[in-house]
Amino acid sequence: MTTTITSHHFLSTCSVLGSVLDLEGGFKQDKRHHPVLQAACYLIWELKLSQMMRSKNSNKHYFTKMGSRKKVHAFVRVRPTDDFAHEMIKYRDDNKTIDIHLKKDSRRGVVNNQQTDWSFKLDRVLHDASQDLVYETVAKDVVSQALNGFNGTIMCYGQTGAGKTYTMTGATESYKHRGILPRALQQVFKMIEERPTHAITVRVSYLEIYNESLFDLLSTLPYVGPSVTPMTIVENPQGVFIKGLSVHLTSQEEDAFSLLFEGETNRIIASHTMNKNSSRSHCIFTIYVEARSRTLSDEKYVTSKINLVDLAGSERLGKSRSEGRVLKEATYINKSLSFLEQAIIALGDQKRDHIPFRQCKLTHALKDSLGGNCNMVLVTNIYGEAAQLEETLSSLRFASRMKLVTTEPTVNEKYDAERMVRNLEKELALLKQELAIHDSLANRTLVNYDPMDEIQIAEINSQVRRYLEGTLEEIDIINLRQIQEVFNQFRVVLSQQEQEVESTLRRKYTLIDKNDYAAISAVQKAGLVDADGHLVGEPDGQGFGLGVAPFSTKPGKKSKSKKMFKEQLSSSARKEGASSPLSGKDLDVSTSKTQLTPSSKDGDVKDMVVRDRETSNTEPLASDSPKEELRPPRPSTPPAKPVAFEDFKNERGSEINRIFKENKSILNERRKRASETTQRINAIKREIDMTKEALNLQKSLREKQGEYENKGLMIIDEEEFLLILKLKDLKKQYRTEYQDLRDLRAEIQYCQHLVDQCRHRLLTEFDIWYNESFFVPEDLQMAVKPGGSIRPGMMPLSKIVSLGEDDQDRFSQLQQTTLPEGPDSVSFYNAKVKMEQKHNYLKTMMGLQQAHRK
Ligand code: ADP
Ligand code: MG
Numbered sequence: 001m002t003t004t005i006t007s008h009h010f011l012s013t014c015s016v017l018g019s020v021l022d023l024e025g026g027f028k029q030d031k032r033h034h035p036v037l038q039a040a041c042y043l044i045w046e047l048k049l050s051q052m053m054r055s056k057n058s059n060k061h062y063f064t065k066m067g068s069r070k071k072v073h074a075f076v077r078v079r080p081t082d083d084f085a086h087e088m089i090k091y092r093d094d095n096k097t098i099d100i101h102l103k104k105d106s107r108r109g110v111v112n113n114q115q116t117d118w119s120f121k122l123d124r125v126l127h128d129a130s131q132d133l134v135y136e137t138v139a140k141d142v143v144s145q146a147l148n149g150f151n152g153t154i155m156c157y158g159q160t161g162a163g164k165t166y167t168m169t170g171a172t173e174s175y176k177h178r179g180i181l182p183r184a185l186q187q188v189f190k191m192i193e194e195r196p197t198h199a200i201t202v203r204v205s206y207l208e209i210y211n212e213s214l215f216d217l218l219s220t221l222p223y224v225g226p227s228v229t230p231m232t233i234v235e236n237p238q239g240v241f242i243k244g245l246s247v248h249l250t251s252q253e254e255d256a257f258s259l260l261f262e263g264e265t266n267r268i269i270a271s272h273t274m275n276k277n278s279s280r281s282h283c284i285f286t287i288y289v290e291a292r293s294r295t296l297s298d299e300k301y302v303t304s305k306i307n308l309v310d311l312a313g314s315e316r317l318g319k320s321r322s323e324g325r326v327l328k329e330a331t332y333i334n335k336s337l338s339f340l341e342q343a344i345i346a347l348g349d350q351k352r353d354h355i356p357f358r359q360c361k362l363t364h365a366l367k368d369s370l371g372g373n374c375n376m377v378l379v380t381n382i383y384g385e386a387a388q389l390e391e392t393l394s395s396l397r398f399a400s401r402m403k404l405v406t407t408e409p410t411v412n413e414k415y416d417a418e419r420m421v422r423n424l425e426k427e428l429a430l431l432k433q434e435l436a437i438h439d440s441l442a443n444r445t446l447v448n449y450d451p452m453d454e455i456q457i458a459e460i461n462s463q464v465r466r467y468l469e470g471t472l473e474e475i476d477i478i479n480l481r482q483i484q485e486v487f488n489q490f491r492v493v494l495s496q497q498e499q500e501v502e503s504t505l506r507r508k509y510t511l512i513d514k515n516d517y518a519a520i521s522a523v524q525k526a527g528l529v530d531a532d533g534h535l536v537g538e539p540d541g542q543g544f545g546l547g548v549a550p551f552s553t554k555p556g557k558k559s560k561s562k563k564m565f566k567e568q569l570s571s572s573a574r575k576e577g578a579s580s581p582l583s584g585k586d587l588d589v590s591t592s593k594t595q596l597t598p599s600s601k602d603g604d605v606k607d608m609v610v611r612d613r614e615t616s617n618t619e620p621l622a623s624d625s626p627k628e629e630l631r632p633p634r635p636s637t638p639p640a641k642p643v644a645f646e647d648f649k650n651e652r653g654s655e656i657n658r659i660f661k662e663n664k665s666i667l668n669e670r671r672k673r674a675s676e677t678t679q680r681i682n683a684i685k686r687e688i689d690m691t692k693e694a695l696n697l698q699k700s701l702r703e704k705q706g707e708y709e710n711k712g713l714m715i716i717d718e719e720e721f722l723l724i725l726k727l728k729d730l731k732k733q734y735r736t737e738y739q740d741l742r743d744l745r746a747e748i749q750y751c752q753h754l755v756d757q758c759r760h761r762l763l764t765e766f767d768i769w770y771n772e773s774f775f776v777p778e779d780l781q782m783a784v785k786p787g788g789s790i791r792p793g794m795m796p797l798s799k800i801v802s803l804g805e806d807d808q809d810r811f812s813q814l815q816q817t818t819l820p821e822g823p824d825s826v827s828f829y830n831a832k833v834k835m836e837q838k839h840n841y842l843k844t845m846m847g848l849q850q851a852h853r854k
Contacts, residue, residue, distance in 0.1 A: 068408070069406040069407070069408045070406060070407065070408075070409070071403060071404070071405070071406050072376040072377070072378060072402050072403060072405045072406070072407060073123045073138075073376070073377045073378070073403075074122045074123055074377075074378045074380065074399045074400070074402045074403045075122060075123055075124050075125075075126055075137065075138055075377070075378065075379050075380070076098060076120075076122050076124075076125045076126065076379075076380045076381075076382060076396065076399060077126040077127075077129065077134060077163060077167055077379055077380070077381050077382070078125070078126065078127045078128075078381075078382055078383075078384045079161075079162050079163040079166075079381060079382070079383050079384065080128060080384075081383065081384055081385055083385045083386070084384045084385065085384055085385055085386035085389065087101065087103065088100060088101050088102065088103065088386055088389055089384050089392070091125055091127055095124055095125055096121055096122055096123065096124055096125060097119060097120065097121045097122075097125070098119070098120050098122070098125050098396065099117065099118070099119045099120075100117070100118040100119075100120075100389070100392070100393060100396070101116065101117050102116040102117070102389070103116075118393065118396070120396040120397075120399065120400050121400075122380075122399055122400070122403065123403075124137055126138075126379075131167075131170055131176070131177055131178065131179060131183075134167060134180070134379075135179075135180055135183045135184075138154060138180065138377055138379055139154055139180045139183065139184055139377070140187065141375070142154060142306065142375045142377055143184045143187045143188060143191075143306060144187070144191065145304075145375055145409070146188070146287070146289050146304040146305070146306045147188070147191050147192075147195070147200070147289060147291060147304070148302065148304075148411065149291070149302030149303065149304050149411035149412050149413060150304055150373075150374065150375055150409045150410070150411060150412075151239075151304050151305055151306070151307075151368070151369065151372070151373060151374035151375070151409070151412065152304070152305075152306045152307070152374055152375045152376070152377075153306070153307040153308075153309065153366065153369035153370075153374050153375070153376045153377070154168075154180060154184075154306070154307070154308050154309065154376075154377045154378075154379065155307075155309040155311060155376075155377070155378050155379065156168045156309065156310050156311060156379045156381055157311050157314055157378060157379070157380050157381065157395065157398060157399070158311075158313075158314055158380055158381030158382060158383075158391075158395050159313050159314050159315045159381075159382075159383060159388065159391040159392075159395065160279040160313030160315055161279075161313075161383060162381035162382055162383040162388075162391075162395070163381040163383075164310050164311065164313075164379075164381050165179075165310055166179065166381075167179055167180060167379055167381060168180050168181055168283075168285075168308060168309075168310040169181050169182075169260075169264060169310065170182065172261060172264055180308060181260060181285055181308050182257060182260060184287060184306060184308065185204075185253060185256040185257065185260065185287065186253055188202055188256075188287060188289065189202070189252065189253040189256070195291075196294070197293060197294055197295050198291045198292060198293055198294060199291070199292045199293075199294055200289060200290065200291045200292075201249065201289070201290045202249070202250050202251075202256065202287060202288070202289055203247045203248060203249050203250065203287075203288040203290075204218075204247070204248050204250055204256060204259050204260075204285065204286065204287050204288070205218065205242070205245050205246060205247045205248065205285075205286045205288070206218045206259070206260075206263035206266075206283070206284070206285050206286075207242060207245055207283070207284045207285075207286070207365070208267060208270070208281050208282070208283050208284075209281060209282040209283075209284070209336070209361045209362055209365065210276055210280065210281040210282075211280075212336070212360060212361050213230070213361075214230065214231040214232075214233075214242065214244075214245070214361060215270065216231065216244070216245050216246055217262075217263035217266045217267055217270075217283070218246050218248060218259060218262060218263055218266070219246055219266075220262065220266055221246070221248070221259075221262065230244070231243060231244035231245055232244065233361065233364045233365050235367070238412075239368040239372075240364070240365060240366075240367045240368045242365065247288065256287075260285065263283075263285065267281075267283065279312060279313040280312045280313065280333065280334050281312055282309065282310070282311050282312050282336070282362050283309070283310045284307055284308070284309050284310075284365065284366075285307075285308040285309075285310075286305050286306065286307050286308070287305065287306040287308070288303070288304075288305045289303065289304045289305070289306070290302075290303045291303075297423075298416070298419055298423075299415055299416050299419050299420045299423060300413060300414070300415055300416075301413075301414055301415075301416060302411055302412055302413055302414070303412045303414055304412055307366065307369050307374075309366070311337065311340075311362075312334040312336070312337060313333070313334065314332060314334070314337055314391070314394070314395060314398065315332075315333055315391055316331060316332055316333065316390075316391070316394060317331045317332070317333055335360065336360040336361065336362040336363070337362075339356065339359040339360040339362065339363050340360075340362055340363055340366075341398060341401070342356055342359070343355055343356055343357060343359075343363045343370060344370070344398075344401050344402055344405055345401060347370060347371040347404075347405040347406075348401055348402075348404030348405050355370075355371065357370070370405070370407075371405055371406065371407055372407060372408075373407065373408055373409055373410045373412075374407055374409055375407070375409050376405070376407050378399060378402045380395050380396065380398065380399040381395070382395050382396065432449070435449065447478055447479055449479060449481065451481070452481060452482075452485055456485075457485060457489070460482065460485050460486055460489050461489045461492060461493065463475050463486070463489075464486060464489040464490055464492075464493050465493055468493060469738065471685065471688075471734075500742070501742070501746060504742070504743050504746055505746055505750075508746075508747065508750075509750070635774075638770075638773075638774035638775070639774070641770065644766075644770055644773075644774075645766055648765075648766045648769055648770070649762075652765070652769055653762060653765055653766055653769065656758065656761055656762045656765060657762060659758055660755070660758035660759060660761075660762055663751060663754045663755045663758050664755050664758075666751055667748065667751040667752060667754075667755050670744055670747050670748045670751055671748060673744055674741060674744040674745060674748060677737055677740050677741045677744060678741060680737050681734065681737045681738060681741060684730055684733050684734045684737060685734065687730055688727065688730045688731065688734065691723055691726050691727045691730060692727065694723055695720065695723045695724065695727060698716075698717075698719060698720040698723060699720070702716065702717070702720065
């Protein structure tokens with residue numbers, strides 16, 4: 001079939017496709033000229049074309065789909081002779097099996113148990129076959145697959161004179177009797193003609209291997225440069241190639257034939273002049289094909305090579321006509337054939353993973369063909385005369401071994417990196433042009449899309465800083481790159497500020513990493529934090545605890561009266577000027593990543609003294625102070641809480657109160673300073689703005705009056721210069737003040753923490769004191785106190801009340817009912833009541849804890 005693709009062809013295909021796509025993809029037929037649809041048409045057209053080719057050429061279906069392993073195809077071709085050994089060589093009707101029968105020679109006394117019959121089943125026996133049939137059977141599919149990117153190898157094997165050269169090259173003087181080689185070249189060029197959608201190049205080389213030496217049979221051509229001697233076989237990921245072997249581009253059939261004949265002539269001449277026995281050389285003619293689609297991307301292309309191998313004569317050594325010899329494996333005259341056979345035996349053995357390819361030049365050169373990714377065919381030439389039976393047998397054995405070898409044909413797809421870069425560059429240039437058009441339409445002519453340099457990045461960094469400081473209202477969006485860089489710089493500035501804050505804190509306080517257990521335990525030992533990581537007091541007696549608030553003060557568990565009192569207290573606190581509302585919330589320092597402990601050198605928080613850990617933070621403060629002992633007798637009705645609170649602040653709570661006040665005054669002082677600094681900053685900012693305005697005015701004046709330039713340097717007057725200096729100075733001031741403000745803010749935050757904790761502690765201690773002083777019966781206090789860890793004042797009021805009603809009653813009841821048993825029982829019952837009270841208390845605590853967790 002000769003296919004010429006005309007535009008008519010193409011359009012009719014498109015039209016068919018258009019209708020198909022109408023049905024399947026919803027495209028309208030009249031939209032087939034849309035670029036996407038057109039590309040799809042091309043693609044499907046190409047697929048169709050290659051499908052057509054394949055179906056046309058796959059009448060024998062020797063080759064299965066790519067990627068799967070398949071066996072080497074082995075054929076036998078019998079050289080016609082008048083003296084054909086009909087009795088010894090028999091073909092079966094399947095055209096595949098050949099039977100050999102050896103006549104027993106009684107005179108030679110052949111041992112009876114010797115094997116005399118062999119049967120070889122191959123892919124086809126070519127007996128009396130024309131060159132045409134041989135090509136169709138053996139080579140056609142391999143060649144057509146090569147144009148799809150599959151490598152192919154066709155090898156002729158057999159004894160000298162069996163017809164290898166006849167099969168491979170054929171009679172050079174007769175077209176009719178031309179062999180596989182010229183026919184393959186013809187098919188390649190014909191297929192190129194049939195495939196106008198592809199740009200296909202063909203190159204050829206002709207290599208001879210004689211006595212482990214490599215010869216370039218095409219080196220005599222005038223345009224071949226000085227040959228690299230000696231030639232070497234090189235392996236790379238793409239496969240095996242011969243360094244120094246000339247490879248010739250051929251654009252048409254005729255050129256290719258010329259090269260073939262040149263090679264043939266050289267082969268004969270060389271055998272004479274160099275006294276080579278031509279039957280002992282291997283010849284490899286290679287056709288290299290490279291196909292690029294004209295319609296699809298030119299970045300991807302397929303390559304393949306077809307190796308056409310005419311092997312040296314396979315005759316063995318020690319040709320004696322003894323029948324015993326026939327049964328033994330004799331050695332090849334040509335050593336490399338024995339290596340070839342070894343490689344083939346190894347390839348056919350599934351268990352072997354090492355194949356000895358590099359033992360000789362032949363197997364090394366054919367490494368990627370034998371058992372590689374190619375379609376492989378073997379033609380075994382036999383000479384059907386009785387005298388040649390021994391060689392015939394060993395040739396057929398070789399063929400059956402070859403049949404066990406499998407290969408894995410794959411398409412050689414390659415990417416042209418240079419073309420890809422070129423195409424991308426083209427596209428980039430096009431897109432830049434497009435962008436320029438868009439910009440000019442949108443009046444954005446000065447936008448630059450190049451990557452940013454250091455100066456531009458620094459400018460963005462400063463913009464971000466100014467934006468964060470509030471001196472820049474907004475950051476103008478220019479392009480994507482700039483937006484990305486703004487985000488980047490945000491990250492940079494943020495991490496810098498984090499570091500700055502941390503280092504400021506480190507200068508003021510000792511920071512301990514929460515995960516640094518060693519440091520925490522050291523601090524705990526020193527009594528600066530308790531087990532939960534909360535700050536505790538110093539042991540100098542005058543301090544107070546900043547410990548955990550007792551559960552009774554936690555939110556949600558307050559009695560009504562207490563709530564009312566809190567409200568009163570908070571209003572009085574507001575009157576005092578405390579800015580933050582009173583809160584019973586537990587201020588947990590440990591929620592921050594690092595813990596703060598006052599550093600001894602710090603003046604501001606020096607007097608925030610903390611108490612020794614041994615004095616548990618649940619113990620009443622200064623419980624052993626003389627004031628406690630001088631406590632007046634308990635009144636019959638408890639005083640109002642606000643009044644009691646005043647008393648508490650003057651008496652037992654005086655220390656906490658003093659520290660609370662001190663902290664508050666420190667906090668207020670810092671706040672004042674911060675507000676002053678803020679005012680100063682604002683003033684500086686205003687001045688900066690004014691100076692900037694003045695400077696701009698100067699600048700525009702200068703521009704209006706015309707600029708003076710001296711050797712490229714701008715000349716500005718003194719006034720403008722002074723303004724610039726002033727601006728610089730102001731900016732410096734601004735930065736210093738800003739830094740101060742930041743430091744102050746960090747301090748304020750910390751002081752606020754301390755104040756809150758003090759307030760909390762004050763209230764907690766007051767609650768405990770109030771309960772102890774006015775509610776918990778004194779004898780009960782006495783009873784519980786020796787236990788140490790339980791303070792009756794800590795019990796919730798409701799519980800205290802219930803204790804008064806129930807337990808108290810029960811206690812007196814017990815005393816009344818059991819006392820008669822004897823005074824000895826008192827301590828027993830006392831202990832019992834204490835135990836019950838303790839149990840009660842623990843139960844209540846647990847209940848509270850659970851409620852808190854919820
Ligand atoms: P080899 O290359 O195996 O040594 P050749 O191809 O040189 O053998 O063949 C030896 C001779 O036999 C040549 O003269 C060749 O023309 C002839 N010959 C071989 N096979 C055939 C065939 N199938 N038909 C006709 N002549 C053949
Ligand atoms: Mg030959």
